[in-house]
Amino acid sequence: MKPKAPTMADVAAAAGVSTMTVSRALKPDTSVSEKTRTKIQEAADALGYVLDSSAANLSSRKTGFVAVTIPSINNSNFADTLRGIVDTLRGTDLQVLLGYTDYSKDEEERLIEQFLRRRPEAIVVTGGAHTERCRRLIGNSGVPVVETWDLPEMPLGDVVGFSNAAAGRLMVEHFIEQGYGKIGFIGGDTSRDTRGLDRRRGFVAALEANGLAADRLVATGPPPITMREGALSMRRMLDRWPDTEAVMCVSDQAAFGAMTEAQRAGLKVPQDIAVAGFGADALSEHAIPAITTVDVSCEEIGVRTATVLLRALGLAEGTLAPESKVTPRLIARDSTTNAARRSS
Amino acid sequence: MKPKAPTMADVAAAAGVSTMTVSRALKPDTSVSEKTRTKIQEAADALGYVLDSSAANLSSRKTGFVAVTIPSINNSNFADTLRGIVDTLRGTDLQVLLGYTDYSKDEEERLIEQFLRRRPEAIVVTGGAHTERCRRLIGNSGVPVVETWDLPEMPLGDVVGFSNAAAGRLMVEHFIEQGYGKIGFIGGDTSRDTRGLDRRRGFVAALEANGLAADRLVATGPPPITMREGALSMRRMLDRWPDTEAVMCVSDQAAFGAMTEAQRAGLKVPQDIAVAGFGADALSEHAIPAITTVDVSCEEIGVRTATVLLRALGLAEGTLAPESKVTPRLIARDSTTNAARRSS
DNA sequence: TTGAAAGCGGTACCAT
DNA sequence: ATGGTACCGCTTTCAA
16 A cells, blocks of 8 residues: 655665765765766655655754744734745745644643644744743743744843834824824733733823823724724724724724724714724725824844844854844824825 | 753653653553653653654654645635634644745645655645646655645545636626626736636636626736735726726735725726625625625635545544535625615 | 764564 | 563764
């Protein structure tokens, strides 16, 4: 039935050389004469030989794995970061081992534990909040770590992230600048999405610093926070505080759901109510009106993360670690701007 | 510096037992007395021992990997399928090894080749189009395969998919039913996105079968086809065929981009032009107007795929293979319906 | 440039 | 319920 896959020994026998020579011939940059290399290549092809990494890994103590955990697969922001990582790693012999935590620290711990058995050469996690055991596991492993999308107070290792609180603050400042006074927030209520919570914290703090009320907070429930949650939350916001003038949402998806819900209720955006998001998703750019958002360079985070790792692993040079802090940047669009309001 | 990770032998020594007993104690369902198991567990914890899968894999000839390739990370449809797979596999000791092909058969071949070295226990690919070498590699490996999102003429193994042509046809029938005559298509021009191409083929064939002109085809260029491409394509469509009455787009993302572009140009949807998509993304539901689309149960595809695999691997019972064919289902919404047109 | 031998860290298999 | 032993398929190391 399954006639047992050929091994290096089979190739060696067929080519009339030792397994060591086969091993060398199959990698680049090793001293093997052109003639024997060709002979070995042909023998390997004829047998349909495929190298067994499991054995190679065990012997060489190198797996070529980079373990990466992200909260959710269906989130274009994290997907962008992941793409940055994968694309930067392409060309090296490093491969991503991906897991998603569903925003749960316990699930993250479970994943990390599973991943550590695979002996990854590096670990990338999203955010700085982990279970105590998870921190210990990573610490004991001695594997280089990068925490992304956050600026942890107690970093495990390298960090490539941004201040989520600053993102919230940025939006408040924008709202105030545009003359809004009754300002609300949608999302970020549970301890699961700690980054969303941080954005809300920064948002609330900035309102208070400006002497504004910070009570219009609608909890969306546990993540993922999709358009549906955004829509439901907007309905609750309008029910409870009908005179709300501006709302920031924890994500662009939520903002779109919230905005369309307001529009369906007959409100004009931004004339009757302003709506803003977070993440600079393409959606916010194409929506009508275009949605004001905060750009945190998701893909760039991934690229830098991979670069940091390559340096940590000695696979790339670099005198200094790249700047690890990404600066959130507000993108003002029609959904919150006075110009759009006046032109109505 | 890095004092070499403890091995099973270290744990065995510390607990005063043999490595075999340690090996058994660390897995469930093996005959080890409660007392020694506790003792071993404590020794392992004290040492910070973490099992080395590489060694276990080599010895047991089981890696616990399922190799999965999808065209793109940033595509919520594929992400849904992936989620279906991962969630179904959770609880088993199978782990997904993910790669994205960027819609390229050559990249797929490269990935599959890389993955095969890891000795996956199963392979999942998107679509039925592969390079000849890729087909051979998979065939030689003897690893169970599932092709998804398509109904290949020459299947490599199991299939969990749907007819992309049928999806295109479905939309044409809907358009005709709603009284549209000048109908166009956006997307699916390159050989890279073979499934998008199939949808267009089915679309064109259905138009012709109904005696309608099938020349309003706008090529978006190579995938990924995002909102931006949808918008640009709509502009081209309107420039070239200003009297177009209805447009199907290759994806909901493209449809949203196309629709908003039309709206920005001052057109009303569906009064002036109807727009439809594909994939039943949340976006199509929340957009204003809501966008008519085709639901192909992306997540369900993933769930079934994983179920098929579990059976193939003997990890789940099941008398028969589950129905492998998913039926595309049209979801009619305001963006294309007469009711919405009349009510204007 | 090539080869021989000794593991890498587990598990299968057979005893006890 | 527990242990001994022979590998799994490759790379490291040292020698030729």
